[in-house]
Amino acid sequence: MMxxxxxxILMLAAGMFLAIVLLKLHQWLGxxxxxxEKTSTYESGMEPIRSARERFSVKYYMVAVLFILFDIxxxxxxxxxxxxxxxxxxxxxxMVIFIxxxxxxxxxxxxxxxxxxx
Amino acid sequence: xDIIEPLVKIVFIFLITLTTVAYLVLVxxxxxxxxxxxxxxxxxxxAGLLQPVADIVKLFLKEDIVPKAANKFVHSLAPLISLVVxxxxxxxxxxxxxxxxxxxxxxxxxxxxxxxxxxxxxxxSLGVYGITLSGWSSNNKYSLxxxxxxxxxxxxxxxxxxxxxxxxxxxxxxxxxxKIVESQAQGMWYFWRTPISFITFVIASFAETNxxxxxxxxxxxxxxxxxxxxxxxxxxxxxxxxEYANMITASAIIVTxxxxxxxxxxxGHIGLPDLAVSLxxxxxxxVKVGLVLLFFIVIRWTIPRFRYDQLMNIGWKVxxxxxxxxxxxxxxxxxx
Numbered sequence: 001m002m003x004x005x006x007x008x009i010l011m012l013a014a015g016m017f018l019a020i021v022l023l024k025l026h027q028w029l030g031x032x033x034x035x036x037e038k039t040s041t042y043e044s045g046m047e048p049i050r051s052a053r054e055r056f057s058v059k060y061y062m063v064a065v066l067f068i069l070f071d072i073x074x075x076x077x078x079x080x081x082x083x084x085x086x087x088x089x090x091x092x093x094x095m096v097i098f099i100x101x102x103x104x105x106x107x108x109x110x111x112x113x114x115x116x117x118x
Numbered sequence: 119x120d121i122i123e124p125l126v127k128i129v130f131i132f133l134i135t136l137t138t139v140a141y142l143v144l145v146x147x148x149x150x151x152x153x154x155x156x157x158x159x160x161x162x163x164x165a166g167l168l169q170p171v172a173d174i175v176k177l178f179l180k181e182d183i184v185p186k187a188a189n190k191f192v193h194s195l196a197p198l199i200s201l202v203v204x205x206x207x208x209x210x211x212x213x214x215x216x217x218x219x220x221x222x223x224x225x226x227x228x229x230x231x232x233x234x235x236x237x238x239x240x241x242x243s244l245g246v247y248g249i250t251l252s253g254w255s256s257n258n259k260y261s262l263x264x265x266x267x268x269x270x271x272x273x274x275x276x277x278x279x280x281x282x283x284x285x286x287x288x289x290x291x292x293x294x295x296x297k298i299v300e301s302q303a304q305g306m307w308y309f310w311r312t313p314i315s316f317i318t319f320v321i322a323s324f325a326e327t328n329x330x331x332x333x334x335x336x337x338x339x340x341x342x343x344x345x346x347x348x349x350x351x352x353x354x355x356x357x358x359x360x361e362y363a364n365m366i367t368a369s370a371i372i373v374t375x376x377x378x379x380x381x382x383x384x385x386g387h388i389g390l391p392d393l394a395v396s397l398x399x400x401x402x403x404x405v406k407v408g409l410v411l412l413f414f415i416v417i418r419w420t421i422p423r424f425r426y427d428q429l430m431n432i433g434w435k436v437x438x439x440x441x442x443x444x445x446x447x448x449x450x451x452x453x454x
Contacts, residue, residue: 007124026352081287117427
């Protein structure tokens with residue numbers, strides 16, 4: 001059973017090898033003449049004002065949290081979808097109830113304005 | 119377990135992907151030139167056919183500039199993650215039926231694992247890390263904004279992507295991509311059977327690969343280069359390679375799930391030798407992927423970019439309910 005995963009590991013290793021070879025080759029072939037102007041942060045030709053590590057919109061956190069919630073729901077749907085024919089009408093009704101609950105939560109966050117971008 | 123066979127297949131796939139990426143860039147430039155009534159690159163080699171080679175050599179010979187404010191380690195790690203993820207997603211996609219060579223049957227997919235689609239979803243989630251980390255590590259405001267936008271966009275559309283696949287899974291009853299392709303024999307492609315799922319999946323793949331009309335992470339007029347503003351030379355090249363490799367994989371997934379994969383209707387009944395049938399099926403897969411790629415390119419040069427709030431609204435308020443509704447509709451249709 002696990003043996004079928006060996007090619008996946010091989011492919012990950014091969015991809016890693018390719019990326020490292022490309023990066024090393026680039027380091028080896030390209031010139032290295034860094035100076036202060038060249039290595040300063042690009043800000044459309046202006047002197048950089050403060051660091052970029054500052055506060056940013058909380059909306060991105062909201063999206064990430066909501067993603068985790070919904071992604072777990074999606075993963076719950078997968079085993080059900082694969083066995084759909086075996087489960088029949090009973091499984092379908094169960095899933096309608098599940099999706100209805102999901103939709104109640106969805107409308108709640110919609111009304112709360114969690115998905116409002118302006 | 120035989121190691122040689124998967125290794126040969128991996129090298130084959132890598133070579134194909136890298137060549138396709140190189141020439142896809144050229145095709146994209148020529149098609150965009152055609153659409154905009156220009157000529158496009160045609161100087162290097164006959165009809166510009168050596169342009170990709172020149173581009174790659176140029177990328178290698180450029181200086182690798184690492185900004186002094188950047189986090190050096192993560193700055194080099196990010197393109198590596200992007201490329202590895204992009205190159206390995208192809209592992210579970212069958213690019214042909216089994217082929218009889220050297221006295222044995224070779225299955226034309228790299229890893230025949232039973233999780234199939236889940237592996238693709240898992241890896242495409244990992245792809246977000248490459249972009250987010252590159253945006254954060256550069257310590258540049260444009261990069262940070264690009265990385266943030268990109269991660270929010272990719273995770274939002276991943277939901278609708280995952281949900282649209284469920285329509286196919288309900289009909290096929292398996293996660294294995296080779297079984298899904300087999301169940302689409304005789305032209306019964308899922309494209310006909312679950313059209314809503316097809317449409318939402320294609321839109322979500324556009325967003326996942328950061329292609330126009332969803333290319334906000336690197337929206338040039340507002341964010342300079344987005345997450346790869348501070349990258350130069352081959353490090354930038356790795357992102358570029360990853361983006362186009364992702365596009366190829368996305369097209370291959372669309373073809374596998376909805377357009378019949380390597381299935382070529384009626385080819386089994388003409389009485390051709392087995393080897394010819396296998397080769398024709400591989401060619402059919404290649405042609406289908408090529409056409410989807412062309413579709414990607416034409417869309418890029420014909421449709422303007424969305425605004426960010428529009429993008430998020432489409433993702434959460436249109437695609438998500440649509441994909442969920444599709445599950446219910448498919449269920450009713452299957453039970454009837």
